Amino acid sequence: MNNQPRRVVLITRRTRLAELITRHNTYAQAQFYLEHLGADFADYLREDRAYTTALHSVTATLQQWGRYQHIDRSLLPNYAFAADDIVIALGQDGLVANTLKYLSGQPLIGINPEPARYDGILLPFEAAALPDVLAQTAADKRPHKTIPLAEARLSDGQSLRAVNDLYIGVRSHTSARYEINYGGQCEQQSSSGLIISTGLGSTAWLKSITTGAQAIAEANGGKSSPPYQPLPWDSKKLRFAVREPFPSRHSSASIVYGHIQRDRPLRLRSLMTEDGVIFSDGIENDYLRFEAGIEASITLAATHGMLVQ
Known part of the structure; x- marks a missing residue:
């Protein structure tokens, strides 16, 4: 023994x-x-x-x-x-x-x-x-709290998990270009990247994006929206938001916000020839390369965090 x-x-x-x-x-x-x-x-x-x-x-x-x-x-x-x-x-x-x-x-x-x-x-x-x-x-x-995690899994076999959020975009302030597939819809987009948030992270980066978008819409005559409500820590779904989507002759902006579940992942295919990245929880130097031709599937990770209470 x-x-x-x-x-x-x-x-x-x-x-x-x-x-x-x-x-x-x-x-x-x-x-x-x-x-x-x-x-x-x-x-x-x-x-x-x-x-x-x-x-x-x-x-x-x-x-x-x-x-x-x-x-x-x-x-x-x-x-x-x-x-x-x-x-x-x-x-x-x-x-x-x-x-x-x-x-x-x-x-x-x-x-x-x-x-x-x-x-x-x-x-x-x-x-x-x-x-x-x-x-x-x-x-x-x-006792402990169960903390669901997000995971990005690439077509080349690499993966990265997140406790708070995943960022998918480019290193610099240039536009990210990719194909997005969600809920049976597919379109090409040009944006400042995507944020995918867990329940724990939904009080942070995603909240600021959503709050700002609501305020801009209301300032431009849109209907007033209910205050943003974060997900619970143990939520079995993720939220995603597209930052500053730009509609043009070659890009659309109809898929900008939604929920991701294990049986309903978000899928992306990079159209970026260089500097495309995926990083998590604000740690920019720990990243996956997300460049032209690579596909990413984002959903809940199979494992979860266990925080002692």
């Missing part, structure tokens, strides 16, 4: 101050840079100290636990998680979202390093609670 505890994988990020020191080589140069810009260096310092304190507390717990590994979030795309791993993200909320999309149902514990700074919608715990939460999670005695 194996009495070894389950392995814990701790995911951390560099603070703003640590990023600046890396960029400017020394603490003093980072401080000079910020103060020269009129920024509050003391706030950067407070954030760094709070994060370091929380990290020391979490690390002490894991040293007592025994089996653990500590990795930076930059390594997530290439890290191989084991099926029985327990994952901890010492956040902000964005770190939790960025971690969940690389998991396959492993429980994730979100730790808020500074509750006075971060609302922590995805960070229900502070570092001091970790010993009890971790033991209960390992014994499968903690």
Whole structure:
């Protein structure tokens, strides 16, 4: 019988101050840079100290636990998680979202390093609670929230998942060109790209797009629409919106908004000779190439995130 505890994988990020020191080589140069810009260096310092304190507390717990590994979030795309791993993200909320999309149902514990700074919608715990939460999670005695994910699967076999949203378009501010197939309709479009949102992400980027479109329509004499309502976190459907569709002799704009379900995917075929991309959750440097001839099918992922409560 194996009495070894389950392995814990701790995911951390560099603070703003640590990023600046890396960029400017020394603490003093980072401080000079910020103060020269009129920024509050003391706030950067407070954030760094709070994060370091929380990290020391979490690390002490894991040293007592025994089996653990500590990795930076930059390594997530290439890290191989084991099926029985327990994952901890010492956040902000964005770190939790960025971690969940690389998991396959492993429980994730979100730790808020500074509750006075971060609302922590995805960070229900502070570092001091970790010993009890971790033991209960390992014994499968903690409740959890199920977080459905979006997935883009390409005709060349590649795929990318998203906790909040997928962006499909071009790297720059030029127009994206593609063929869209949805609900039995098919047309060529030219736009600023598409956003596909999960229930969790429907309070963010998609909300801003929809709210802006409603306001513009009403300002131009359109009927007043009900206020935007996000999807619940555990929704079994996705929403998509086309940004700034441009109707012309060669492009249409009738398929601009809708819902995606597992049996009703959204299909796209790229017409872009270069710079076509798909990225998720705002991480632009972790992307799939979406260029001429490649087809993408977007639907709910087969796996889901598991956020410990």
